[in-house]
Amino acid sequence: xxxxxxxxxxxxxxxxxxxxxxxxxxxxxxxxxxxxxxxxxxxxxxxxxxxxxxxxxxxxxxxxxxxxxxxxxxxxxxxxxxxxxxxxxxxxxxxxxxxxxxxxxxxxxxxxxxxxxxxxxxxxxxxxxxxxxxxxxxxxxxxxxxxxxxxxxxxxxxxxxxxxxxxxxxxxxxxxxxxxxxxxxxxxxxxxxxxxxxxxxxxxxxxxxxxxxxxxxxxxxxxxxxxxxxxxxxxxxxxxxxxxxxxxxxxxxxxxxxxxxxxxxxxxxxxxxxxxxxxxxxxxxxxxxxxxxxxxxxxxxxx
Numbered sequence: 001x002x003x004x005x006x007x008x009x010x011x012x013x014x015x016x017x018x019x020x021x022x023x024x025x026x027x028x029x030x031x032x033x034x035x036x037x038x039x040x041x042x043x044x045x046x047x048x049x050x051x052x053x054x055x056x057x058x059x060x061x062x063x064x065x066x067x068x069x070x071x072x073x074x075x076x077x078x079x080x081x082x083x084x085x086x087x088x089x090x091x092x093x094x095x096x097x098x099x100x101x102x103x104x105x106x107x108x109x110x111x112x113x114x115x116x117x118x119x120x121x122x123x124x125x126x127x128x129x130x131x132x133x134x135x136x137x138x139x140x141x142x143x144x145x146x147x148x149x150x151x152x153x154x155x156x157x158x159x160x161x162x163x164x165x166x167x168x169x170x171x172x173x174x175x176x177x178x179x180x181x182x183x184x185x186x187x188x189x190x191x192x193x194x195x196x197x198x199x200x201x202x203x204x205x206x207x208x209x210x211x212x213x214x215x216x217x218x219x220x221x222x223x224x225x226x227x228x229x230x231x232x233x234x235x236x237x238x239x240x241x242x243x244x245x246x247x248x249x250x251x252x253x254x255x256x257x258x259x260x261x262x263x264x265x266x267x268x269x270x271x272x273x274x275x276x277x278x279x280x281x282x283x284x285x286x287x288x289x290x291x292x293x294x295x296x297x298x299x300x301x302x303x
Contacts, residue, residue, distance in 0.1 A: 068134055075134075079127050086120040089113045181208060186217040193225070202229040220250035224259055231262050240266040257283060257292035264299065273303055 034045055092113055181189065193208035206229060209222040227242030243263045246253075253259075264279035280296040280303075287293050 064137075068137055072131060072134055075127050075131055079124055079131075082120045082124050082127075086117050086124075089117050089120070181211045186212060186215055190217065193222075197225060197229065200232075202233070205229065220246045220253060221255070223249065224253075224255055227259070227262070231266065234269070236266040236269040240270070257287040257290040260287075261292040261296055264296070268299070268303070277303055 034041070090113075092109070184192070189208055189212060193205050193212065196202075196205035196208065206226055209226050212222045213219050223242045223246035227239045227246060230236075230239035230242060240263060243259050243266070246259060247256075247263075260279055260283040264276045264283070267273070267276035267279065277300065280300050283290075283296045284293045284300075
């Protein structure tokens with residue numbers, strides 16, 4: 001029994017690790033259920049959904065219009081046939097009425113033809129009513145139809161937004177270094193940045209860490225430190241974006257428990273409670289002896 005319990009515990013731990021929401025996955029816009037998104041990334045996902053909905057609606061409307069047009073063409077053909085048959089019956093009635101030699105037979109045929117004419121006229125009236133309803137459906141679809149030009153316009157707007165966003169992110173993540181920063185070695189700059197961070201001089205520390213990122217000097221740590229400063233300022237979306245960049249560069253760091261805990265806190269404050277819970281549970285399972293795991297337990301009890 002003890003052996004089975006150990007196996008069960010091992011299986012449970014494996015299951016927790018297998019289901020762990022990787023920090024790498026946060027902000028993955030190609031995921032079916034993206035999580036941990038910044039405000040800009042949420043806008044991209046929203047625009048992508050709008051584009052997909054517009055495309056689907058356009059295809060559905062096009063199919064409905066084609067079906068209605070085919071049915072209308074068919075009904076018009078039937079109406080034309082009935083009208084032609086009605087005219088033929090009227091001509092036969094005229095011919096029979098002028099024939100004085102076959103009065104009895106004529107009267108019977110005239111009555112039958114007149115009945116046929118009435119039936120045809122009733123059918124034509126009924127079919128015209130159906131046509132009017134179908135025409136109204138076509139008008140309603142056309143009123144909401146997403147034209148090709150409108151669809152292409154939407155695509156253009158989304159692409160322009162993505163280009164502008166890319167320029168903005170590039171300007172944030174790789175700013176030009178000032179002369180005073182460039183004159184320092186990376187080691188000196190890192191020490192000075194950490195000293196400013198410890199004094200809460202974030203205005204001075206952030207550009208220093210950005211310069212270290214530009215130099216590719218311990219970028220995972222520099223992204224993490226900038227994330228920490230935005231986290232301290234309660235700029236949750238900004239902090240989360242830097243945590244994601246940090247985790248993307250290295251998943252095996254001493255600060256990973258803090259990164260996961262603070263990422264979960266950012267998600268909680270931005271309304272993503274479901275993924276915040278996953279991060280907290282993953283932190284507890286992966287780093288059970290850490291102080292961050294104890295805090296994660298406390299936060300889980302509040303969700």
